[in-house]
Amino acid sequence: MERLKLVLQYFQSNSESISNGICIILALVSVKLYTSFDFNCPCLPQYNKLYSLGVMTVPPIILFFLGVLVNRHTGVMMDEWMRPTGNRSKNPAVVKYLFSAMIQRALLAPMVWILVTLLDGKIFICAFSVSVDPALFQGLPNNTGLDVIKIMAKVPCREDVIFKNSSFRKAVSRYVRCHSQAVGWSILLFLIVLGAMGRLIKPCFDDHATFLQTRYWSNYLDVEQKLFDETCVLHARDFARKCVVQFFEDMREDTVLYLPHPPFISNFREDWEEEEEERLHGITKQQQVDKLLNKWYYSKPELDVTRISHRPKTCVTWEDREGNTLYSDV
Amino acid sequence: MDKFRMMFQFLQSNQESFMNGICGIMALASAQMYSAFEFNCPCMPEYNYTYGIGLLIIPPIWFFLLGFVLNNNVSVLAEEWRRPTGRRTKDPTILRYMFCSITQRSLIAPAVWVSVTLMDGKSFLCAFSINLDIDRFGNTSLVKGMSEMERIKLLARIPCKELFEHQEIRAAASRYIKCISQACGWMFLLMMTFTAFLIRAIRPCFTQAAFLKTKYWSHYIDIERKMFDETCKEHAKSFAKVCIHQYFENISGEMRSFHYRRSSRDGSDDDSEDKKSDEEKLLGIRAQDDMNKVLWNWHTCKPALALRKDEIDGENNGRLNGNINGAVNGFAKGHTHEVEKKEWAVYYSKV
Secondary structure, three states, X not given: OHHHHHHHHHHHHOHHHHHHHHHHHHHHHHHHHHHHOOXXXXXXXXXXXXXXHHHHHHHHXXXXXXXXXXXXXXXXXXXXXXXXXXXXXXXXXXXXXXXHHHHHHXXXXXXXXXXXXXXXXXXXXXXXXXXXXXXHOOOOOOOOOOOHHHHHHOOOOOOOHHHOOOOHHHHHHHHHHHHHHHHHHHHHHHHHHHHHHHHHHHHHHOOHHHHHHHHHHHHHHXXXXXXXXXXHHHHHHHHHHHHHHHHHHHOOOOOOOOOOOOOOOOOOOOHHHHHHHHHXXXXXXXXXXXXXXXXXXXXXXXOOOHHHHOOOOOOOEEEOOOOOEEEEOO | OHHHHHHHHHHHHHHXXXXXXXXXXXXXXXXXXXXXXXXXXXXXXXXXXXXXXXXXXHXXXXXXXXXXXXXXXXXXXXXXXXXXXXXXXXXXXXXXXXXXXXXXXXXXXXXXXXXXXXXXXXXXXXXXXXXXXHHHOOOHHHOOOOOHHHHHHHHHOOOOOOXXXXXXXXXXXXXXXHHHHHHHHHHHHHHHXXXXXXXXXXXXXXXXXXXXXXXXXXXXXXXXXXXXXXXXXXXXXXXXXXXXXXXXXXHHHHHHHHHOOOOOOHHHHHOOHHHHHHHHHHOOOOOHHHHHHHHXXXXXXXXXXXXXXXXXXXXXXXXXXXXXXXXXXXOOOOXXXXXXXXXXXXXXXXX
């Protein structure tokens, strides 16, 4: 458990690694979403292409927006971009750096979806089965009375009865899937080459010193925002505690003791009694408690804890016999 | 600073991750409930639409209300809304902020149910099979010569596999409707994500300063309530301790003055420290009869809820003077609104 906490703390301390982790989780979610989605080609000539195009493009858009939403840097970037200048000058390079980092991370999950659909091939088969020339394959069912386009549109649906006892459907599917996988691998290769070239060539063009500065200051903005939120939370907790204690102490009343006291009253107090008296904050009667609880609802105290923060403390003055002050806290 | 970080993480992780965790659990429960639910279309023209659309709409409403019920902040919001103004002004932006954050969290499970239902397609098939144009899917001889009622009854049976004989027409029709249903599902998801994107990413353009203020004070209200409950608990505990201690003292005092006269602590000056503390713990109750009386009285004659303020009210004068009665007279009345400023003079002898 301790180890896990340490690991979590390490990841949490570095905001970049959190963003990378979330990015990867979103990519895995994208794959899981694809495998659990029940792809349902309509097998009608007018709608095949539309459906496939929709399934190929709408989920990546959704995943892109999700990627932008869950990224912490989005908030930091928007804050930095939209803030008034105030006492701190604005550095557009930092905003640009944050923006490009955010976009790169947000684009990963959509690319994963597109690649997975291409490598799987179902969408290509649905979209392009009508465009295949049936003369390339044997066994086209010609006894159903349907025209060729309609038959080709039914190829993606494997449970359809017109393709029973025929290898035509499987042959066409294999052919189209081949193309789909080729396109998928090409896109993947292109992206990897692009990434590699970018990494290799960038230092030639960019000023590395400026890059180090922008990276430092964007990380700084992120950490600063986190620390501000932390400090606000801790401050609110202290404020609340003091406000409540001040409320209790304000409800203290004059105490009237009834004399004479019975003779058994102990003439010294133990430590625990001192503590308990402190925790009581001066509220020692049932009516006081009832009044306090009633007032807490009907008339909440104002948000001002100046009194308790500046409580007068016990001042000791040491004097000698003649009344000259030897030492004083006052 | 590290201690503060740990404390902050503990606080934060408790509140926010707890609510996020509940949110996630409800979303998973919603998806699981859908897959466990056995969809059962009635396949009758009068009830298909009601069943299909009802299953799309009513469970999300239920999940939304459940989200409100499970969220602790709802009672905080209600309390803040209904409280009398008193000495603290009410800020409507805080109420709006709290309401918005509660609503956002509660909307996730219903959205999951609606998307899963639309992606699955069964409810659309059940609701809209009557509106199909059957000629599109197969041979038109199927419905030739049928009256309107009979045609509708036939179409209503499409969602039920066992009741509709022409399987290929059924397969084609259900594929078509499922297509439309999935398109609606994706559009719904796109709309929700885009709205969330607008709210989260674009909002800082407009109201950031006011937003920071409302976030701080709504968190403050929540934490103040918790602090108040904690302080009340601590107070009750101390109250109980002192009350019981004083009760024992009272009873033991009565019994001592009843049984025999003896001076309170004069004889015990020579005792060792340990024996003294044991004697103190006994609080003067040393006999079986005395203890029985204590227990009996605790039920039949409970003490009043009013703690006696001991005369040595945290001050050391009594101890220094050793004079009980004089100190009692001097400090019988406590101060009210300011804490007493204690000063004393100590005489320093130049010997």
